[in-house]
Amino acid sequence: MAQQFFSRRNIQFMLYEVLQAEDLCNYEYFQDHSRDTFELIIDTISKLGTGVMYPVFQDMDSNPPVYADGIARVHPVVRTYMQECGAGGWINPGASYEFGGQQLPSVINTVITFIMGAANYSLSAYPQLTAGAANLLVNFGSKELQDLYLKPMLAGQWQGTMALTEPNAGSSLADVKTSAEDSGQGYFLIKGQKIFITGGSTDATDNTVHMMLARIKGAPSGVKGISLFLVPKLYIDEAGNLQANDIFCTGIEHKLGYKGCPACQLSMGDNGSCRGYLIGEPHKGLAYMFQMMNEERVNVGIGATSKATAAYYAALEYAQQRLQGRKLNDKNPESPQIAIINHADIKRMLMFQRAIAEGALALGLQVSKYIDLVKAGKEPENNELLVDFLVPVVKTYPSEMGILATSAAIQCLGGYGYCKDFPVEQYYRDIRIDPIHEGTTGIQGQDLLGRKVIMKKGQAYHLFKEELIKTINTAVEINNLKPAAKILEEAMTRVDQVTSHLLQAASQGDTGRFLSDASLYLEMMGILTIGWQWLLQGMAACSALNSNNSSVDKDFYEGKIITMQYYFDYEMPRINTMCTILTRNEGFMSDIPLEVFL
């Protein structure tokens, strides 16, 4: 195991030197917080990460949950950890005071998610899912349901889940078949099957509260007939007692990674008596779910960033310690071997990982800040549009590029990287889920190009470009940053041309052709967006270097500038390839006849 799995210094740089997170405390909603409380919270979470989570990172992978008698028996640390999260208020610290939260800014909440994910992603999923379920209850549930179910969830006593997926309804939620029939007694009778329900039934908590999509009998078909239900494993009866509900875990999946947290199969209503409580109005389930989806997708992106970050530090530590080979100019076989970090190829792989990991974190925090500005009532419409626009990017870039980054971490370790003695192979397995869950990359691409770019007459896209232009205009005045600013400007212009080109094609009405390479469009947008985030970091680093620094700080800031240069010299050029593909081939994919696949 590596010593370090994230950089506290980098978090401080991002929060206080790039994003001026402490300014959020000037808004009434966040007024009880300050840089001091932020640091205190980060201290506590770092200790939780280092002391409780990271030590069992590999053990949870080697000893995955075992299914027996309707329950997944998980690692014993999960129960302790959920209780600690509950006691510390870490399950949903961003919620308002009214609902048991701390009104913590999303940027700090994201830092918490990041540190926990870097320490042990599987373990961090349990409270995170509970928070997601609690948020649905807070935002759309009745006071009565809130009073009954919210407190034990936030206390870490009851696990929350998001129960969407079914055997024939994965990406296509329109096809959800689980049914709900009004019993006339204040609850619905639920019947159906769910799969891939993370944390769906474990022995780590005393109860599980599912936020479940189901179709009320007689409801319209498709997405407009889906409702949201609270379906507890143990429901609270009229006398206030817990009673077993007619919902059973029938098995768990055996997965490539992310093994510490079980993906459960659930069966509801086998005995005709599974109680579900309607959340909000009938037929609005998917809309509710999607209102919470932004935060979940940001969390996936941050989770991927965490894993890429931890893998980077493991690779860095190895590269600094492992002696192998000599400088290429040194032909004397008797000279001592040097640390492999001296080799250009290793440096490049480390730069790549760092550019991805720190670039992705910057974007995750940027989006979180927009979320905070919405909560604070600062230009809420515009900031919400920026969030909406960036969510597919913040979800996908770290997930897809993080796979390559963790693969590069393996490569830095050579044969040892392929072995379980070192943690990098686990990060490589764990991160592979991220382009799949909470909406695949294909779904995100369609969301970006098919919805976000065109919504409100392109207003979100326009606001995004304005943010970039603002950054470019400032950076271009700083000598060291001029070349990078110019590269970003050119890239933005090309992306804009590609977008116009595609929209023109779209105006001819064939959605299938318009969206056929939407995933590549998303990839292109990711490269651009992370370039913007690196330029912002470059600005903060330049400004700091102009003040007096300790030598450690100087290395830190110069490392930022060099990583930024790496990004603009080695990663940004990929955008031209994407632009070429996207302007040349619309319709190529849709037109391929199926018979030729042999």
Add this chain to the structure above:
Amino acid sequence: MAQQFFSRRNIQFMLYEVLQAEDLCNYEYFQDHSRDTFELIIDTISKLGTGVMYPVFQDMDSNPPVYADGIARVHPVVRTYMQECGAGGWINPGASYEFGGQQLPSVINTVITFIMGAANYSLSAYPQLTAGAANLLVNFGSKELQDLYLKPMLAGQWQGTMALTEPNAGSSLADVKTSAEDSGQGYFLIKGQKIFITGGSTDATDNTVHMMLARIKGAPSGVKGISLFLVPKLYIDEAGNLQANDIFCTGIEHKLGYKGCPACQLSMGDNGSCRGYLIGEPHKGLAYMFQMMNEERVNVGIGATSKATAAYYAALEYAQQRLQGRKLNDKNPESPQIAIINHADIKRMLMFQRAIAEGALALGLQVSKYIDLVKAGKEPENNELLVDFLVPVVKTYPSEMGILATSAAIQCLGGYGYCKDFPVEQYYRDIRIDPIHEGTTGIQGQDLLGRKVIMKKGQAYHLFKEELIKTINTAVEINNLKPAAKILEEAMTRVDQVTSHLLQAASQGDTGRFLSDASLYLEMMGILTIGWQWLLQGMAACSALNSNNSSVDKDFYEGKIITMQYYFDYEMPRINTMCTILTRNEGFMSDIPLEVFL
């Protein structure tokens, strides 16, 4: 498990329509063979693959070798399979009759390696390693050693290994420390440790014969003091009896994938009596090893191609069967769901996988044909130079791109792709070893740019370009292929400019700066080379389409043309990015100071 794991039709296309493999039988060395014998051999191997190897593909992964009492207890199928390979003559069929082989052309041997690897890569490694060891013995060993050890190896009774790596000598073989002291009794006394020795000590065969690098006492330091030894687990004493040698397996690695075949730690001479028999002359061990290395590296590339191919067919089968969603233009939620292969995003991921897998196979066979022409005495110097030049590419392109291809296979299956019920996650794990073993990608990059491009005054590189020009000049006359031919020509010109640019930098004498992005140079060369191979396939397909075809054949050929177009439209543009990076940044990596890595 998917029904299909490779395409027999594609092999026939490559052998007889692209490469005219049957023409090899006109050379004396291969005169006993014909298209009929080729087909018979491929029949037999296909049956072995389908009947014996593929059925235990997942089982060997779920039940990896267990180390106990100095031996790795492997899956029981290994013993049966080694015996079948021995009986069928499949361990080294390319060897000459004199040494128990069948003088089979390398193109057919490569097809065998390909089918076996697609069926079950771990299992296929056992005879392949034995063949590698046997080849060293055949080429450099004394008649006496050959007589003693060769027969049981080729019969599948004794396992062969390549024992190079040590704890402090992985990529840097110059630092091999294992020592050898002449006993004066016809053998040397070996002392040292080896790690990552695949198949190093198993219960599947009765003996293990290591081809081991060691340093004779008093030998020069560095690569010039390394000798090659045959170190058997059981040696044959003067009376012809088998005796236990002083070599022990002290443990095995727990790996990410490739689990069916153990990576062993070996300790030699703990009791001062480990016998090793010198192969060839002293101090020439590394040179011998590297003379065999070409074939081993081609095999790694083919192994990666196999896994990418099998993953492609698993993804294709799933995409054809799995119903999910509707055409984007179809807004009626009551219309039935369609197979996901109808979605453009899935088609693109399948095209990507196919372009990689079939492009890589084409290159592997192309290089094999050059190897055959050397054996046949047809322009042997030139053909050998082409082999030398292409080996880093044929090793690396399938290994690196195959990782992305198997990842795309996972993505086609969505959540199911992440689960062990389907084979794709295993291909994804298994293939991750390929950019590492038999020389990492970093080593291959240095080999290509630092040796192969400049050797013999650039003659190999020049011959390679001539091959491309020949193809371009023919293809440009065919209407359907003109655009692709032009793209390849432009790409070649750009690659040539980059090469000149780098060589100019090299002439200033700083090898470190010259080679600092050698891995990216190799990546660029891979994109170009596979483009050439796709153009060759396009030519064969166009020519076939001009004859009368059955409708199945028509689909096959049109699939080839479309995949070629995909390659030129979606993959080839990446070459511009690589060219931009390589001309802009020489020295960037070498110049980064180590302190900034934080």
